Amino acid sequence: MRSHATPRVAVVTGGTSGIGLATARHLLExxxxxxxxxxxxVNVENAAGVLSREFGAERVFARVVDLAVTAQITAFFQELDQCWGKAEILVCNAGISPKGPDGxxxxxxxxxxxxxxVxxxxxxxxxxxxxxxxxGMVEAHFGRIVxxxxxxxxxMPRIAGAAYVASKAALSGLARSLVARHxxxxxxxxVVAPGRIATDMAGPRDSGVNRAAVARIPAGRMGEPKEVAAAIGFLTSDEAAFINGATIDVNGGEYTPL
Known part of the structure; x- marks a missing residue:
């Protein structure tokens, strides 16, 4: 990480709650x-307020963006460039997973x-x-994408639907393509692949789905957003420069591709 005089510019999509908010806080730290x-x-406003109070409003940039609308994505990065400059770290965390209380x-x-x-x-x-x-990353000859x-x-998916599973599996192919080129x-x-993490998306900790998940996780509990954020934070650091094209599983031992 560079000196505080020239702090890196990081973007966290879906950074207003759960894993995204924990990651934003980790990078600010x-x-x-x-x-x-x-x-x-409402989530954007709340996140902006919390992070600004903790770290200073001058270090927080929060906007409402619908990832399904290309023009909004383009406008976000253009405004960010005008305000702070090019993004050097990109954490693509935003996602949706339509399902009912039982999966x-x-x-x-x-x-x-x-x-x-989806x-x-x-x-x-x-x-x-x-x-x-x-x-901007190519021009700077530096970039961290997670x-x-x-x-x-x-x-084997236990809870998520096929659209979500397909979208998340496809991220590995996209990552390989970008590694090959850049x-x-x-x-x-x-890629960081979380298991069952205690977020709003996962629902109440004591739900039947979450109790069943805890029963099969060797660690005996759900993960916390800050634990995923720590893995993401390391991959965005200068020290992780030789880690490229990897998938880091953060799941308490539920899936162990050793």
Whole structure:
């Protein structure tokens, strides 16, 4: 990490709650200036207030962005460039996972609208963010990109629906493509794959789904957002320059590809 006189500019998509908010806080603690966006105005306002009070408003940039709307992504990065300069760190965390309290519905009931919406946010939105951030990284000969995948894209899915699983599994292919093209330019692209983490998306800790998850996790508990954020934070650091094209599983031992 550079000196505080020239802090790196980091972008965290879906950075207004859960893993994204924990990651934004972690990067701010490391000295970065952090730009976050989310789809819900109330979450963006709350996150901006919390982070600004903790770290100073001059180090926080928060906007409402719908990843399914290309123009909003483009406008976000253009405004960020005018305000702070090019993003040097990009954490693609935003994602949606339609399902009921007991998990996803039958595969045959997935509508084309649901399928396209999930992929447009989880996969296409990630691609568009990379397209916006990469030119500045190439010019600087430095970049750190981290995709937040999922255990559902790595192992047999138990809760998530097919659209979510497909979108998260596809992030690995996108990462490999970017590594092949940009590794020689000082840019790393890695994936962090969380297991069951205690976030709003996961629902109440004492739900039947979460109790079943805890029963099969060797660590005997759900993960915390800050534990995922710590893995993401390391991959964005200068010290992780030789880690490229890797997937880091953060799941308490539920899935162990050793």
């Amino acid at each position: 490391r000295g970065c200036r952090v730009a976050v966006f989310g789809q819900r105005p 996803s519905g039958p595969f045959q009931e997935i509508t084309l609208e649901e399928w396209n919406t 992929l447009s946010v989880n996969l296409t939105g990630t691609m568009l963010c990379c397209q916006s951030a990469l030119p 995709f937040v995948g999922s255990i559902a894209g790595r192992a 590794a020689a330019q000082g840019i790393t692209v890695n």
